[in-house]
Amino acid sequence: MGFMQKVFRRSPWLYRINAGSCNGCDVELATTACIPRYDVERLGCQYCGSPKHADIVLITGPLTARVKDKVLRLWEEIPDPKVTVAVGICPISGGVFRDGLPIEGPLDRWLPIDVNVQGCPPRPQAIIEGIAKAIEVWSDRQ
Amino acid sequence: MPDNILTLLFAVLVFPGGLFALAFGLILRGLDRRAVARMQRRVGPPLIQPFIDILKLMGKRTMVPEGSNTFVFLWAPVVAVAAMAVAAAMIPIAGFYRPSADLGDMLVLLYLVTVPAVVLMLAGSASGSPFGAIGFSREMAIMLAYEGPLLLAVVAVAMVAGHHLGQPIALSLADIVAVQRQQGAFILDPMLWPALLAYLSFIPANLGFSPFDIPEAESEVLEGPLLEYSGPALGLLKLASALKSVVVIGLGIALFCPIGPSGGAGLLVWALQCAVVTVCGVSLAKAALGRMRIDQAVLFYLKWPELLGIAGLVLAVANL
Amino acid sequence: MSFLKVLVKNIVAGPSTVAYPFGEPETPAAYRGRVAFDAGACTGCRMCEYVCPAGAIRFDERDDGLHFAVWHNSCANCGHCAHYCPTKAIRLTNDWHMAHLQSEKYALADHAVVPRARCTRCGADIGYGTDAIVRHAYRGVARQTEHLARLCPDCRRAASIKGASL
Known part of the structure; x- marks a missing residue:
């Protein structure tokens, strides 16, 4: 592993996209970041406000028709190489909203997903597990 | 006088500006993040996390948004880093480093301290993003609010120091430090405590830390002026802000409490002082307070620090 | 100023972060x-x-x-x-x-x-999971009639009539 690869592994910045989620997964993401019990900052992660700073993007929600174009545009704004993580069963398969009228998902019809985190919502440890997997994928891409 | 130029270049590029200030500023930033994490019962990132972040940003590519002014967009961060490197070279370290008078006096320093804020404004408006424009206007408003207390505090100290030197006002930081090392630190003089408080309250706003991180609020305006930056350009802006924390905190120590012994121990004491100010002045507020609204912040600065600054100036002048 | 007390208490108490992902996670049963x-x-x-x-x-x-x-x-x-x-x-x-x-x-x-269950006598198809049904539904059945549970309806009729005639 090269020096830069080691550096990249220890500083993955996270960005969240809500693709029509019920906010359950978003709450768990906030929990993962903010409460002392599950501290993602010790992995070097940092939630950033701008998609241009992001390395790993976490997408929640089943991709509703209204947000589809916005989500795709936002995703395009994130510089390569990026790793896309689908958090919760909605972006993975549609979950309980599958085959619903306003649902354009699952997400991998439109975007290349790298890591899936199962759960409805996933518990914070599962999200951390997913982020750890995403970091592996990300360092392989450098 | 090529010798002098070489010394100046060394001061600006290596010590205490440039490389040293960069490394020290990043360590202070890491210390701050770790202190905040501990105050919130988290483990927090390693101390060298800011170094890792900067290295990573340097390894990514910079994207220039469509409709932006490319020249300003890309050169503004460089200007900020350069200004801060020069400013860091002008900060005396008691007993260890005395800045050369050729670099300029305190007025130049005060102008340089405002450069990163101006650069942020330029960057925000050059990026062509509406969030950048909002960040621009917020930065402008809060800058107008916090410059007052800074100037009042600095002038109060300069007048007291000037009185000891037999001048109307002492504009050289080296002289101010020399006076304090003879007469005792100004932090022990109750007449200057209002000025000290005004200066302390100026630090978080100038460094863009909570509760005054309004121009770069990530949840409201998506980091405002920084929104469109990525890769090395963003890294340079982060470097500039790390340098700025050394400059602003170092200036505060030079103004109020330059007590370090001579020699290498002086550098150590200075670093320790910087760390204490970072943890007590910046991290504490960051961990305890939420972000203010821009109108609240501006009103706050126009009320309390401004009053403190005026009181400090009046007390200092009346006591001469 | 009570928040300062809280912050100092937090520093003294130390981090409350769980070890995962560097250690074993705990999961409620x-x-x-x-x-x-x-x-x-x-x-x-x-x-x-x-x-x-x-x-x-x-x-x-x-x-x-x-x-x-x-x-x-x-x-x-x-x-x-x-x-x-x-x-x-x-x-x-x-x-x-x-x-x-x-x-x-x-x-x-x-x-x-x-798997499909078979009648123990004639081998006819009698649906799914008969053992499970027996355990669940015929919990208090007398031992003499227990063997009827695994038979198809025809065999069961025959077996019970035979049993009655004895």
């Missing part, structure tokens, strides 16, 4: 995680398929038996299936290690076959 299915206990009533809000459970009737499939990537871990299962053949374990790479997306499923 009652945590609703990955669905586990026991084909031997299933009666083939298909109630779980009916109540599943996400449509994660699917049954498929084939010659060799009833094929059960659950796709965990569609499962909301709501626990309806376990709640409504009469024989507790389906239950939720506390396993939550289900973050996976995209290549494994469709592999995150469990399959099982509920």
